[in-house]
């Protein structure tokens with residue numbers, strides 16, 4: 001070993017205890033988020049007080065995720081699990097929670113947060129009939145497509161962070177107030193920009209945008225999936241195309257995680273634009289955070305709606 005290497009090693013050895021001393025007095029709150037939007041929100045509200053891991057990315061179908069050992073390990077170590085709820089993750093989250101053996105994140109515990117509990121849910125079925133496809137019994141779970149829902153969830157999530165990590169309650173309240181102020185300004189801007197979309201008839205590939213339409217006043221006239229969660233068939237696509245002759249639509253929307261081909265088929269045959277909606281943070285290059293998610297959603301809808 002050279003003299004220089006040895007003196008480097010001595011320096012490195014001396015630096016280790018210093019690095020340990022500079023660690024915060026107690027470790028960050030570990031948050032496991034099921035979807036990118038709740039991971040982004042937890043990060044925005046928690047800042048450097050939280051360590052966020054996200055189970056899915058924007059190009060994965062959140063209804064259908066494998067309960068992999070790596071996800072179970074994250075849940076095992078989590079202080080708080082933040083998911084959509086409303087049965088969106090019914091096929092995989094219960095398995096993760098059960099396999100984790102982590103008592104503090106089980107349903108009903110403060111460490112288990114379901115965003116959908118804090119918003120008014122749409123499409124709650126009056127009669128539950130599973131033959132009607134993968135029906136969401138608790139109502140439509142895709143609440144993150146309306147920024148007003150994000151605001152409601154932010155308030156509830158900040159309160160929950162304070163509950164599970166009371167020594168930092170003041171910080172969470174402060175970060176929530178800062179987020180809420182910027183978010184409400186942004187909602188006003190998006191709502192004004194998108195006002196021309198009011199009443200615009202649209203087709204959805206999956207019933208993923210009811211909250212978006214409720215916010216902007218857009219009208220869903222057809223859905224490409226014959227039943228929720230069932231891939232579009234050629235015969236159903238033909239039926240939609242025929243129905244659009246009587247009830248025309250201005251565009252067809254699909255989520256970034258979905259196969260675009262059914263929407264592209266309708267686009268070609270009905271002569272309307274197919275619009276890829278980021279759906280969550282990371283769904284498109286511009287949807288880098290929650291603000292970018294709605295900036296990009298609104299700008300894509302406006303670009304399509306502006307076409308004759």
Ligand SMILES: [Zn+2]
Pocket residue numbers: 063141142206207208228
């Ligand atoms: Zn769905």
